Amino acid sequence: MIDDSKAKPQVKLVRGQLQIIASRNIEHRRQLLSDWYKQKAFEVFSKRLDQLLSTAPWIKECPSINLRAMRSRWGSCAVNGKITLNTHLIKAPIACIDYVILHELCHHFEHNHSDKFYRLLNQVSPNWKQVKQYLDKAANLYLMT
Known part of the structure; x- marks a missing residue:
């Protein structure tokens, strides 16, 4: 945390460390961090979805992605095909992100x-059980805000 009321409030990833530059207001810092995670999640999840579509030939149109911070699920798929992914999933390794998207x-x-x-899941993600087991064990770490 860098307390600088004159600098532009922002979150940066510098050499593997998150830097939050903001005033001392805890809620403001929390919101900045939440917004940063959401932006990064959308970028990464969209890219991964595009790359994984080739493994799902039954998908005719790229589904839209919604993001939501959730406490008890990593993702969901509505009857209309819209996929919702947990914003906190961005904190997990790419293998976990891929597993949830493929699921x-x-x-x-x-x-x-x-x-x-x-x-079908076994065909497109043969190691999904190991990845799910890892994600389940690490959930408390990734779901921290």
Whole structure:
């Protein structure tokens, strides 16, 4: 945290460290950080979705992504195909982000957690169980605000 009331309030990633430049107002700092995570999440998730679409030939149009800070899920897929991803997922490794996106893309084909769904998930993400296990164990760390 850099307390500088004269500098432009911002969040920067410098050599692997987050720097928050803002006034002493805790709520302002919290909002700056939340906005920064949301922006980064949208950039990374959109890029990953574009790259992963080739592994999901059943997807005819690129689904839209919504972001939301959630406490108990990493993502969801609405009946209309819209994918919502947890903003906090940006704190996890790319393998975790890919797993969640692929999981939601599989819901475009099978909108439940049936055997058919898991067969499809196994095809597009053979190591999904290990990634999910890691994500479940690390959830408390990533879900901290």
